[in-house]
Amino acid sequence: MSEHKVETHPPSDEFARNAHADHATYEKMYADSIADPDAFWGEHGKRVDWIKPFSKVKNTDFTYGQVDIKWFEDGTLNVASNCIDRHLKDRADQTAIIWVPDEDDGSDQHISYQQLHAHVCNFANVLKKMGVGRGDRVVIYLPMIPQAAYAMLACARIGAIHSVVFAGFSPDALSQRVNGSKAKVVITADGGPRGGKVTDLKGNTDRAMEKVEHDAKVLVVKRVGDGVRNWVEGRDHWLHEMEDGIGDTCEPEEMGAEDPLFILYTSGSTGQPKGVVHTTGGYLVYASMTHQYTFDYHDGDVYWCTADVGWVTGHSYIVYGPLANGATTVMFEGVPTYPDAGRCWKIVEDHKVAQFYTAPTGIRALMGKGNEFVEKHDLSSLKVLGTVGEPINPEAWNWYNRIVGRGKTPIVDTWWQTETGGHMLTPLPGATTTKPGSATKPFFGVKPVVLEPESGEVLEGGDVEGVLAIADSWPGQMRTVYGDHERFMNTYFQQYKGFYFTEDGCTRDADGDYWITGRVDDVINVSGHRMGTAEVESALVAHDAVSEAAVVGVPHEVKGQGIYCYVSLMAGHEPSEELKQELVGWVRNEIGPIAKPDFIQWAPGLPKTRSGKIMRRILRKVAANEHDQLGDTSTLAEPEVVDDLIENRLNK
Ligand code: 6R9
Numbered sequence: 001m002s003e004h005k006v007e008t009h010p011p012s013d014e015f016a017r018n019a020h021a022d023h024a025t026y027e028k029m030y031a032d033s034i035a036d037p038d039a040f041w042g043e044h045g046k047r048v049d050w051i052k053p054f055s056k057v058k059n060t061d062f063t064y065g066q067v068d069i070k071w072f073e074d075g076t077l078n079v080a081s082n083c084i085d086r087h088l089k090d091r092a093d094q095t096a097i098i099w100v101p102d103e104d105d106g107s108d109q110h111i112s113y114q115q116l117h118a119h120v121c122n123f124a125n126v127l128k129k130m131g132v133g134r135g136d137r138v139v140i141y142l143p144m145i146p147q148a149a150y151a152m153l154a155c156a157r158i159g160a161i162h163s164v165v166f167a168g169f170s171p172d173a174l175s176q177r178v179n180g181s182k183a184k185v186v187i188t189a190d191g192g193p194r195g196g197k198v199t200d201l202k203g204n205t206d207r208a209m210e211k212v213e214h215d216a217k218v219l220v221v222k223r224v225g226d227g228v229r230n231w232v233e234g235r236d237h238w239l240h241e242m243e244d245g246i247g248d249t250c251e252p253e254e255m256g257a258e259d260p261l262f263i264l265y266t267s268g269s270t271g272q273p274k275g276v277v278h279t280t281g282g283y284l285v286y287a288s289m290t291h292q293y294t295f296d297y298h299d300g301d302v303y304w305c306t307a308d309v310g311w312v313t314g315h316s317y318i319v320y321g322p323l324a325n326g327a328t329t330v331m332f333e334g335v336p337t338y339p340d341a342g343r344c345w346k347i348v349e350d351h352k353v354a355q356f357y358t359a360p361t362g363i364r365a366l367m368g369k370g371n372e373f374v375e376k377h378d379l380s381s382l383k384v385l386g387t388v389g390e391p392i393n394p395e396a397w398n399w400y401n402r403i404v405g406r407g408k409t410p411i412v413d414t415w416w417q418t419e420t421g422g423h424m425l426t427p428l429p430g431a432t433t434t435k436p437g438s439a440t441k442p443f444f445g446v447k448p449v450v451l452e453p454e455s456g457e458v459l460e461g462g463d464v465e466g467v468l469a470i471a472d473s474w475p476g477q478m479r480t481v482y483g484d485h486e487r488f489m490n491t492y493f494q495q496y497k498g499f500y501f502t503e504d505g506c507t508r509d510a511d512g513d514y515w516i517t518g519r520v521d522d523v524i525n526v527s528g529h530r531m532g533t534a535e536v537e538s539a540l541v542a543h544d545a546v547s548e549a550a551v552v553g554v555p556h557e558v559k560g561q562g563i564y565c566y567v568s569l570m571a572g573h574e575p576s577e578e579l580k581q582e583l584v585g586w587v588r589n590e591i592g593p594i595a596k597p598d599f600i601q602w603a604p605g606l607p608k609t610r611s612g613k614i615m616r617r618i619l620r621k622v623a624a625n626e627h628d629q630l631g632d633t634s635t636l637a638e639p640e641v642v643d644d645l646i647e648n649r650l651n652k
Helices: 013-018 023-035 037-047 079-083 085-091 113-129 146-158 171-181 201-209 239-243 281-294 312-324 343-351 360-367 394-404 485-492 533-541 577-590 616-623 640-647
Strands: 058-061 068-071 095-100 109-112 137-140 161-164 185-189 192-194 197-199 217-221 236-238 260-266 274-279 302-305 328-332 353-358 384-388 411-414 448-451 464-470 500-508 514-519 523-526 529-532 546-556 560-569 599-602
Touching: 023 037, 037 058, 037 281, 068 281, 079 085, 079 146, 079 312, 085 113, 095 113, 095 146, 095 343, 109 113, 113 146, 113 239, 137 146, 137 171, 146 161, 146 185, 146 260, 146 312, 146 328, 161 171, 171 201, 171 260, 171 274, 171 577, 185 201, 201 217, 217 239, 236 239, 260 312, 274 281, 281 312, 302 312, 302 343, 312 328, 328 343, 343 353, 360 394, 360 560, 384 394, 394 411, 448 500, 464 514, 514 523, 523 546, 523 560, 529 533, 533 546, 533 560, 533 577, 546 616, 560 577, 560 616, 577 599, 616 640
Parallel strands: 095 328, 137 161, 137 185, 161 260, 185 217, 217 236, 302 328, 302 353, 353 384, 384 411, 560 599
Antiparallel strands: 058 068, 095 109, 192 197, 260 274, 448 464, 464 500, 500 514, 523 529, 546 560
């Protein structure tokens, strides 16, 4: 733990007075939530509308071998009617979604709750017409357009399970996910504009469908209107044609609380991404409650999360949490630096955004462009600033606080995961004294523990360092890995018995505040995007010239972590600049632009233990240019390979 004095930022009295929770309220609610989860969640479970109210609240078991998680299990509800229909009585004309397109041309759209209802029912009827029903899977591969939200809610309305695939992913990644979920329909667009460039999403989908092993239809949203190169009769359908005359009434399906709502693939230590499954009742309760408390959302606020709906943050905090709360949520198609680095602040000014939620990588990128882009805009509407996705360095935190928040806007550094469904460690802006770089305290119902990594012993008190685990279930927890409950148990419940293991390292200071230090598994975090080093490795070895590859994260000023690859070549192939470029393009193609390697170092050999395990610790040190701190290398089979790696290292 650092010895230097940490700055503290207590909430102002004025903020605390008007907040959903001040310090005393947080303390009381947290204590209640831990003392009697059934009573606490039984009460807060009522924040959503149930068709049939639940009589049981919590029924969860973390025992390895029999892990089973159920919340509100005998209740029934529909997520789409919670996000739309129940608001029509009081706020039919209120804006539900403000859509801001890539081009800054003034064509922003305001979609009211009434209009959202019509769009979602229309979309739901189209899906039904295409043969989609309860329990069927639908893959959504769309840019950040309102139809992405309509599609998600339409699935929820008819009881279908969506699996959103980030539009930056490659055809291969898309086909894996379509195959993995045996989706009946893939929803895409004729193009995805982003930062002034258009991605050919329909073209990508066509290529993906070549590798899809079952019958699946493709539904195409017209976003760009420049025509499509390829059209497969019988398989491909335009949304606007299907919607023609279809009608905008669609009764919501009555779903069980534990029926799956969505699958979202995320990276882990192995090559194959996991299909994280979230269910209906607990997820919605948790997403909406965290949205309200963490951002201190009040009626009438305009709230903006800059994430993409392809990530869990977009699910919980663009679509489900805000809409369940009857909020106005901004959906932005573009990037923060287009047409210039003032774009976000212009949107905040234009729409009087009250809560702004983004990733540290975005903050660092904008920080590097100069303060004038921020200062020329009126940001007086801002009330709360949030960050998510990776640890935030104090320098970026301070810039966010001073320049964007003008020192007056609380910052919530929210730690959570695809697996957790919603915020787990986070300040509440009216309750928590914040510290730059700390995610501070647990949300209601969350029991974090710091474990000694080797022994698994629970470390009590302050000033401890170890790995982060969670001792009991919360309503937003993932329920299983799609089609592979074994894998779910093995990944999260095997290593430390009786706990959910987060795979993050952390410290807890003397005030009981948590500081996340990053992943302890082979997952790296590139611009807030989670990526398994094994995924990049399998892409590399899929190339004919490559015999072996080891990939590690390397500190990167803007992206947080960059991708450093050590590559050994097959006999008969020689290292060359062309081959390097080819491999960079190859990985980009296999996974997507976010996986583009920053460094490729030719490695005649890789440091391995005698049992053949690659020693990544050493590779990480060499990549970070910290080869003077290699630590113990005595278990290496061939210690001399390390000298070659050090001599030819790239990140000097
Ligand atoms: C929501 C999301 C999860 C991993 C997580 C951790 C890192 C997320 C963080 C953070 C430090 C924060 N992470 N938020 N690290 N401080 N506030 O990002 O989900 O894509 O599944 O990533 O991201 O390492 O384990 P996901």
